Amino acid sequence: MADVIVPYFPQVEKDILVSVADRYKKADVWAKDPIIDQEEWENMHTVMWQAGELKTPGPYDKLVNTSFAEKAKQVK
Numbered sequence: 001m002a003d004v005i006v007p008y009f010p011q012v013e014k015d016i017l018v019s020v021a022d023r024y025k026k027a028d029v030w031a032k033d034p035i036i037d038q039e040e041w042e043n044m045h046t047v048m049w050q051a052g053e054l055k056t057p058g059p060y061d062k063l064v065n066t067s068f069a070e071k072a073k074q075v076k
Contacts, residue, residue: 034069 002017027047041060048054
């Protein structure tokens with residue numbers, strides 16, 4: 001996973017990216033597919049709030065558009 005995301009975070013050492021990815025997997029906030037459902041959205045908010053990174057949660061119905069992910073999932 002770190003090999004895939006390292007180009008997006010060139011200033012971050014790879015071992016830190018490995019640690020972060022592992023933490024997300026263990027916290028079960030890793031999406032199982034590209035469509036983010038409301039439960040996954042709320043779980044992410046909980047993790048971000050507990051980390052002190054989120055002060056106000058965003059409403060799923062106003063901020064999430066799954067139409068692109070649904071189309072991408074159909075393409076094989």
